[in-house]
Amino acid sequence: AQTVTQSQPExxxxxxxxxTLSCTYDTSESDYYLFWYKQxxxxxxxxxxxxxxxxxxxxTENRFSVNFQKAAKSFxxxxxxxxxxxxAMYFCPGTGANSKLTFGKGITLSVRP
Amino acid sequence: xxGVTQTPKHLITATGQRVxxxxxxxxxxxxxxxxxxxxxxxxxxxxxxxNGEERAKGNILxxxxxxxxxxxxxxxxxxxxxxxxxxxxxxxxxVRGATNSPLHFGNGTRLTVT
Numbered sequence: 001a002q003t004v005t006q007s008q009p010e011x012x013x014x015x016x017x018x019x020t021l022s023c024t025y026d027t028s029e030s031d032y033y034l035f036w037y038k039q040x041x042x043x044x045x046x047x048x049x050x051x052x053x054x055x056x057x058x059x060t061e062n063r064f065s066v067n068f069q070k071a072a073k074s075f076x077x078x079x080x081x082x083x084x085x086x087x088a089m090y091f092c093p094g095t096g097a098n099s100k101l102t103f104g105k106g107i108t109l110s111v112r113p
Numbered sequence: 114x115x116g117v118t119q120t121p122k123h124l125i126t127a128t129g130q131r132v133x134x135x136x137x138x139x140x141x142x143x144x145x146x147x148x149x150x151x152x153x154x155x156x157x158x159x160x161x162x163x164n165g166e167e168r169a170k171g172n173i174l175x176x177x178x179x180x181x182x183x184x185x186x187x188x189x190x191x192x193x194x195x196x197x198x199x200x201x202x203x204x205x206x207x208v209r210g211a212t213n214s215p216l217h218f219g220n221g222t223r224l225t226v227t
Contacts, residue, residue, distance in 0.1 A: 035215060043201060044115075045218035091156065100146070100169050101205075101216055103156035 002027050004092055004104035012110045013082045020067075021077045021107050023092035033095045034068070036077045039106070040088040048090070051075065079109075087111045116140065119204050119219035127227055131192040134222045138185055138206030144168065145187040146207070146216060147179055151200035162187055163209075194226045 004025045013019035025034065036048040049061045051068050059066050063083075067076045075094075079086055089108050093101035116139035126132055138145050147159040149172075158171035162181035173179075176194075181187040191198060201221045207214035 033215075037218075042220075043223075044220050045203060045205070046115075047215050047217065050215055093156075100158055100161060100171070102158070103148075105155050 002029070002094075002102055004094060004102060006092060006104040006107050008107050009105065010108045010110070012112060013079070013086075014112050015082055015084060017082055018078060018080045019082055019109065021079070021090050021092075021109065023075045023077070023104065025073050025075060025092070025094050027073075027094060029095075034066075034075045035093055035095075035101070036064070036066070037091045037093065038086075038088045039091065040085075045091075049077070082111050084111050084113060115217040115219065117142075117204060117206050117217050117219035119202075119222050121222060122220065123223050123225075125225045125227065126194060128194055128196060130194050130226075131190065132194065132224065134189040134191070134202055134204075134224075136187045136189070136204030136206075136219060138187070138204075139217055142206035142208050142217070143185065144207045144209065144214070145181055145185070146205040147173075147187070147189050148203040148205065148218075149200045150203060150221070151197075156203075159189070191224070196226050199224055199226045 032053045034051045038046045049064050051059045063080045065078045089106045091106045093103045118137040120135045144163045146161045150156045159173040161169040179189045203221045205216040205218045
């Protein structure tokens, strides 16, 4: 994706609850992938989940799942059974040519014990 | 552990100086990417190499240069450093550098220019 927008700079969730992080994108590519990356306070960038644009089925990875709405260019991340370790900044970059990732400003997720 | 190694972890230097950041990609990955993360600019793509050749260039300043060596490790050279160059510099690698290859990031090098 060539541009991504994360309009919610901050989100908060109670431990064990479910939270959804929103992301919209815009692209002229026909073949692209979308990702969610997590950046905890350690500043390491960790791949959480990825979605192929040509697949209609939403990707799932344990407690993490996406809601991919291609026509609406929306790509949200749902975190179930939130844990304290989920507290981090989350980014939803997408690929264009050459797998170059374009990042938005990110969403800071806090988890309340 | 992503398998991508970046050195050094921290670097403190003065304005006008030159530094070199080093990255070793995951075993088997042919493509290397450099990103800059600063507080006010977010994550910015700098440059990509694939198997030793420059593949794509982003918002990289002329004072910055990079290369990928035959053993696939990469170096990012930053010269005539300014205070605004202080940032976290990430290296990432992927298998093919294609749209379906996820990027795996190193732990970054934190550069502080004083």
